[in-house]
Amino acid sequence: MADAPLTLPSDANASGRSFGEEELELLRQVIASGTLNCTRGTQVIEFEKRFARYLDMPHCRAVTSGTAAIHTAVAAVDPEPGDEIIGTPITDIGAITPILYQSAIPVFADVDPKTYNVTAATLAKKITRRTKAVIVTHLFGNACDMDPIVALCKDKGLPLIEDCAQAYGTTYKGRHVGTFGDIGVFSLQQGKHMTTGEGGMVVTRDAALARRMVLFSDKAWGYGDPKPDHYFLALNYRMTELAGAVALAQLGKLDNMIAARVRTAARMDKALAGLRGVEIPFVPPNVRHTYWKYCVRVDPSVIRGGADALGAKLKAAGVFCVPRYIQKPAFECEVLRDRVTFGKSQFPWVGDHRKGEPEIVYDAKETPGTTEALAHVVVLPWNERYEDKHVDFVADVVRRAAGELSA
Numbered sequence: 001m002a003d004a005p006l007t008l009p010s011d012a013n014a015s016g017r018s019f020g021e022e023e024l025e026l027l028r029q030v031i032a033s034g035t036l037n038c039t040r041g042t043q044v045i046e047f048e049k050r051f052a053r054y055l056d057m058p059h060c061r062a063v064t065s066g067t068a069a070i071h072t073a074v075a076a077v078d079p080e081p082g083d084e085i086i087g088t089p090i091t092d093i094g095a096i097t098p099i100l101y102q103s104a105i106p107v108f109a110d111v112d113p114k115t116y117n118v119t120a121a122t123l124a125k126k127i128t129r130r131t132k133a134v135i136v137t138h139l140f141g142n143a144c145d146m147d148p149i150v151a152l153c154k155d156k157g158l159p160l161i162e163d164c165a166q167a168y169g170t171t172y173k174g175r176h177v178g179t180f181g182d183i184g185v186f187s188l189q190q191g192k193h194m195t196t197g198e199g200g201m202v203v204t205r206d207a208a209l210a211r212r213m214v215l216f217s218d219k220a221w222g223y224g225d226p227k228p229d230h231y232f233l234a235l236n237y238r239m240t241e242l243a244g245a246v247a248l249a250q251l252g253k254l255d256n257m258i259a260a261r262v263r264t265a266a267r268m269d270k271a272l273a274g275l276r277g278v279e280i281p282f283v284p285p286n287v288r289h290t291y292w293k294y295c296v297r298v299d300p301s302v303i304r305g306g307a308d309a310l311g312a313k314l315k316a317a318g319v320f321c322v323p324r325y326i327q328k329p330a331f332e333c334e335v336l337r338d339r340v341t342f343g344k345s346q347f348p349w350v351g352d353h354r355k356g357e358p359e360i361v362y363d364a365k366e367t368p369g370t371t372e373a374l375a376h377v378v379v380l381p382w383n384e385r386y387e388d389k390h391v392d393f394v395a396d397v398v399r400r401a402a403g404e405l406s407a
């Protein structure tokens with residue numbers, strides 16, 4: 001049992017990240033070459049090839065962030081103004097705002113409070129004649145139940161985007177998430193399983209989607225075409241060679257970094273087993289969870305003050321956890337609640353393109369699973385540099401706090 005407070009490795013700095021000579025060597029090569037731009041360089045192209053191979057997918061495009069990757073994916077499915085795209089209310093806002101930039105309206109399916117993920121049943125309830133695509137998020141590194149989701153999207157003819165920003169190495173029935181739908185999306189932001197500080201990727205099996213995504217992330221300029229032009233509205237989301245070099249080195253370490261998270265999470269499961277009022281993560285039998293974060297579910301009928309009280313005690317003991325994760329469903333953020341988008345227009349919720357359609361209203365009463373999930377979750381910090389002593393320390397703090405708060 002650990003008693004003295006420990007400083008936990010943090011993913012905000014070197015203590016919780018895995019950078020070293022491999023990154024430095026490739027960065028040296030980039031600087032020495034003088035080519036920092038991917039259109040002339042070699043690192044980003046090589047990274048795209050190797051990440052595609054890692055997932056056994058034919059196409060990967062590297063971009064500047066997870067948000068840019070979501071935007072690129074949404075642009076590839078090319079919604080008409082006022083179309084609807086269904087996703088989860090428990091995610092980073094960067095997975096939602098790109099929908100608005102593409103003139104489509106985010107619509108929210110409920111989550112299963114046990115897994116924090118959307119399901120085929122909750123998605124199905126939100127499908128309308130204006131639905132253009134579905135985005136599922138494999139939250140915290142746990143996979144959505146993909147078979148029924150894929151079947152639903154196939155049946156309705158809806159493109160399926162998988163947000164794997166938090167789910168590197170996560171598998172469902174032995175297969176990587178990000179390979180079930182039409183497009184898989186990843187983030188390389190500082191805190192992810194592998195990182196370049198900022199960055200992201202999209203992967204697909206579909207050559208036409210791949211082509212659109214390459215174009216969208218590069219001003220839609222038809223490089224190499226007989227008569228190139230800027231074919232459609234698009235942005236510059238090209239990854240730099242500097243980020244590409246770091247991404248390439250990180251990819252070489254990814255399996256070990258994931259294995260470390262999984263191993264320490266298993267130790268944590270054991271350490272917390274049987275603790276009244278604090279449930280360890282639920283992992284469906286056909287899923288490999290890769291623990292972007294380790295989340296516990298707090299039962300307020302046992303733990304006085306629930307997630308907030310437990311979280312406060314953990315923080316006081318040096319475990320910088322996040323009770324309630326994003327605090328409220330994404331649709332209660334001002335940008336969505338007050339429709340703060342383009343001037344005063346409230347576009348794309350309002351306008352002729354929505355004439356005759358029912359108004360999109362966000363109401364927390366329609367997502368009781370989300371309310372329950374957020375109310376009970378405490379997100380524990382986690383990274384690949386945790387050693388047994390860190391796990392034991394966190395587990396000890398959780399046990400002690402739960403004991404003190406137990407009814």
Ligand SMILES: Cc1ncc(COP(=O)(O)O)c(C=O)c1O
Pocket residue numbers: 065066067068070091092094095137163165166187188189198199200
């Ligand atoms: C599930 C999910 N999707 C998308 C994003 C956006 O990625 P980024 O921060 O790289 O823009 C994040 C957060 O980083 C995320 O956790």
